[in-house]
Amino acid sequence: MDDAKILPRKGGTHIDSTMKNTLRTADKPSPTPAQPLTAEARPVQQQQRRNPPIAGELTAIAQAQQGDGASFEILYNMHKRRVYSLCLRMLGNVAEAEDLTQEAFLQLHRKIGTFRGDSAFSTWLHRMAVNVVLMHLRKKGLPLVSLEETLEPAQDDGPRKDFGTRDLTLSGSIDRVTLERAVEELPPGYRLVFVLHDVEGYEHNEIAAMLQCSIGNSKSQLHKARMRLRSLLRQKANGKGAA
Amino acid sequence: MTSNRSRTSIECEEFQRQLPEFFDSGQDLLVHRHVQSCQNCSSLVRDLEYIAAQAKLLLPIHDPSPAVWENIHNALTRQQKDDDKSS
Ligand SMILES: [Zn+2]
Numbered sequence: 001m002d003d004a005k006i007l008p009r010k011g012g013t014h015i016d017s018t019m020k021n022t023l024r025t026a027d028k029p030s031p032t033p034a035q036p037l038t039a040e041a042r043p044v045q046q047q048q049r050r051n052p053p054i055a056g057e058l059t060a061i062a063q064a065q066q067g068d069g070a071s072f073e074i075l076y077n078m079h080k081r082r083v084y085s086l087c088l089r090m091l092g093n094v095a096e097a098e099d100l101t102q103e104a105f106l107q108l109h110r111k112i113g114t115f116r117g118d119s120a121f122s123t124w125l126h127r128m129a130v131n132v133v134l135m136h137l138r139k140k141g142l143p144l145v146s147l148e149e150t151l152e153p154a155q156d157d158g159p160r161k162d163f164g165t166r167d168l169t170l171s172g173s174i175d176r177v178t179l180e181r182a183v184e185e186l187p188p189g190y191r192l193v194f195v196l197h198d199v200e201g202y203e204h205n206e207i208a209a210m211l212q213c214s215i216g217n218s219k220s221q222l223h224k225a226r227m228r229l230r231s232l233l234r235q236k237a238n239g240k241g242a243a
Numbered sequence: 244m245t246s247n248r249s250r251t252s253i254e255c256e257e258f259q260r261q262l263p264e265f266f267d268s269g270q271d272l273l274v275h276r277h278v279q280s281c282q283n284c285s286s287l288v289r290d291l292e293y294i295a296a297q298a299k300l301l302l303p304i305h306d307p308s309p310a311v312w313e314n315i316h317n318a319l320t321r322q323q324k325d326d327d328k329s330s
Contacts, residue, residue: 027311085303169289198298223263
């Protein structure tokens with residue numbers, strides 16, 4: 001894939017305007033004619049399932065927009081877990097995740113007046129948090145997309161005895177804690193795309209805009225992330241038997 | 244045996260090369276002709292679908308430490324004082 005070498009731009013202040021553009025592009029998902037409707041519909045449903053309306057949220061938003069500090073604290077308590085978990089999964093580091101959770105909510109405080117309610121508040125806030133994390137990673141000069149590496153085709157490992165003969169697939173063998181640990185072990189670029197797509201439910205066109213890479217690149221990174229997870233999880237499944 | 248095996252592996256390679264697009268298209272891969280005839284790729288597809296499905300179930304389980312709110316609160320209070328001074 002020749003789109004592989006596209007790396008995020010680095011730098012100081014011009015990143016800010018880039019990020020705003022990214023936000024704007026991503027808020028209005030551009031049509032991707034290549035994708036059939038079913039692929040589009042799935043993540044939207046996921047977003048709705050994951051971001052159900054919270055009782056009292058609308059009142060708290062309205063009052064926080066008027067500058068009411070107590071209502072802002074209510075909003076913080078409603079959303080801190082989601083925002084922090086998102087930061088932590090993207091960053092893989094508690095201290096950074098706490099710093100950026102703080103930064104995301106300070107940004108929320110500055111921008112809450114611009115929330116118009118045309119998307120769910122949580123969707124709007126999470127996008128803000130994602131952008132705070134991405135901007136932080138760019139400032140650190142980290143590539144948001146892993147360098148393209150060749151993927152060896154998965155070979156038939158049937159004859160190998162290490163995975164056990166009773167179970168050729170992972171199905172049913174992993175719990176959430178195991179998956180969570182395996183996600184932490186992913187290389188940062190793979191982890192970003194995996195968390196954004198598979199955990200958070202963003203679509204490839206949105207991720208491509210956020211990471212400033214091509215849609216094809218986003219798809220291939222996701223595939224590699226899942227392939228890497230598969231091998232990590234298989235190792236863990238084997239280790240469990242041996243330990 | 245050897246020729247059979249290498250033919251299979253070329254088919255596998257070709258199928259797996261297209262997997263990222265196949266997955267994104269939302270089609271049912273388990274009915275794909277190659278998957279039906281290849282245990283290797285069938286187990287791969289099952290695993291990758293399983294991983295994606297499990298990822299959707301990863302809920303936010305982490306809470307930030309109370310220090311995070313304290314820092315936000317302090318920053319906002321400081322900002323409020325500065326605003327009051329300048330106005
Ligand atoms: Zn195959």
